[in-house]
Amino acid sequence: MRHIIGSVALVAVLAAAASFIQNEFYLRTLFMICVYFLCAAGMNVLLGFAGQKSLGQAGLFAAGAYAVALLTTRYEVGPWIALVLACAVSAFFGILIAVPSLRVRGPSLAMVTLAFGIVIEKLVTEGSEVFGGAMGIYAIQPLHIGGVPFTMVQWVWFGLLLCLVTHLLLRNLLRGRYGRAFLSLQADEIAAGAVGVAVYRYKVLAFVIAAVTCGLAGALVAQQNQYINSDFINFHLSVFILLLVLFGGSGSLYGPLLGSVTLVIIGALVARWTWIEHFVNGALLLFALYAMPKGLAGVFGSLFRKLGVGSHGASALSPGAGRAAPRLPTRAVPKSASAGLLSAEALNKAFGGVVPAKDVSVLLTEGHIHALIGPNGAGKSTFINMLTGIIQPDRGKVTFLGSDITRQTVHDICRHGVARTFQNLRLFKDLSVRENVLLGQHSRMRNGFLSSLLGLPKAWREEAKALEKVNGILAFTGLSQYADAPAGSLAYGLQRRVELARALASEPLLLLLDEPAAGLNPQETAELGQLLVRIRDEGITILLIEHHMDLVMSISDHVIVLDYGQKIAEGAPSKVQADPRVMEAYLGTTVEAA
The missing domain is CATH 3.40.50.300 (P-loop containing nucleotide triphosphate hydrolases)
Known part of the structure; x- marks a missing residue:
């Protein structure tokens, strides 16, 4: 609840500050921060959590932008409805790019998504009859209230609202059952399937989330400019979206915010020297990969831990860990x-x-x-x-x-x-012992996607029930004192026991x-x-x-x-x-x- 209040307060302060800004350039910079935050937030789910590397986000950005452009100009669909439909179109393309990508991984996956982005770029460039080619599509209907189009300040307010909603929804999703499932895909797909995670289904879901947020960003840009052409859609956009996540901190809920704020401001500062912009982005990408593997979020996180900010004891997360005679959760035979x-x-x-x-x-x-x-x-x-x-x-x-x-x-x-352990350890080593064993509960939890996304009481009840069972399993197997330690940091014998506890968690x-x-x-x-x-x-x-x-x-x-x-x-x-x-x-x- 404190996080929600803090997030709302921050957005309210930014919205109030924007209302006093008269300079159009500064307002547009704020708006573009919002746009790129949306791109980065979805990409963070795909890359930072699910571990799926994509270089085709420019194509998904184009799907949202051109969908809203065609709907409002050719088919006279209202701008608000067109915005929603553009998200649906982007989700469809997300599934389209995910299906062939499920058969490959690593560099091959990046190549498949890159090919998708190039095909979309060529399609909108050469398809002048439908997409306007280099001339583009004009007279796109902007969002309006009572028939009056948004002013630049209102675009910033709306962008901030979308960022707030997106952040809170994804936070609900990623802090529970779905977030752990995505992280298990990144760590070990075979072990993820063995604990009940539907590997291919969650991969597709990660692609769809990234597609919807990126398509929404593209639609916003098209409606705000009232114009879109092929110059907006290029490979550099895909690289920039990737850079937003890596530089901000992939796998962190705050990484997309840090990346979008930092890089958009840097881009605005060097905008007068267009020849240097790509050089700066490339240099920052290399810097993020080699000097900050966990991005800005990792740097700030390490600093806060050294200062003792936000630290908490394990006992706050371990209700019931000290029961005298722990029993295993079991299902009836x-x-x-x-x-x-x-x-x-x-x-x-x-x-x-x-x-x-x-x-x-x-x-x-x-x-x-x-x-x-x-x-x-x-x-x-x-x-x-x-x-x-x-x-x-x-x-x-x-x-x-x-x-x-x-x-x-x-x-x-x-x-x-049917649960199992492996001859060669297949732990999710970067996750804590408790999170490993909670993943064993994945198939036994009944909160679906919508209840988790919206943070409904059912989702939190399922989380609390799973946590109670897991604490009992940790006590049964003698692992309670290691609950918050990274699984990969334990001695080999204890790691064996963690894998056994994770299997027991599936009941x-x-x-x-x-x-x-x-x-x-x-x-x-x-x-x-x-x-x-x-x-x-x-x-x-x-x-x-x-x-x-x-x-x-x-x-x-x-x-x-x-x-x-x-x-x-x-x-x-x-x-x-x-x-x-x-x-x-x-x-x-x-x-x-x-």
């Missing part, structure tokens, strides 16, 4: 689980000449600790990857609680109640653990065994891949053995230990000698 929680029937997978799974069939019983063992290269991790949707089997079927999940997506399988019915004791010392391994037994006692079924035989044999109810992609034995631990084929697989002896 359906009656259909009595016949078997999960069954895999004749799963096959081949990678060229390597066949890590040959007709593997497994039945997992509810309430047991199952162990999957075998020599290195036996196909254990491939088997778990097929169960969780990361790898699609060539043949076979996976059934969970009576439903076929063989071809379902990773996040849908998580939503059904699974079945927990798949891929070598959870790898890299642990004997004491940590023993503590892990005790923790797994406690998890089993909470009603969660476990399938464990592990090479520590002492751990496997001491806690497992049922052991399955793979060798060269085939199941060679299964049963009680004592039975498996005495099986000659198991001895042969591990010791290299013949069956007869074993």
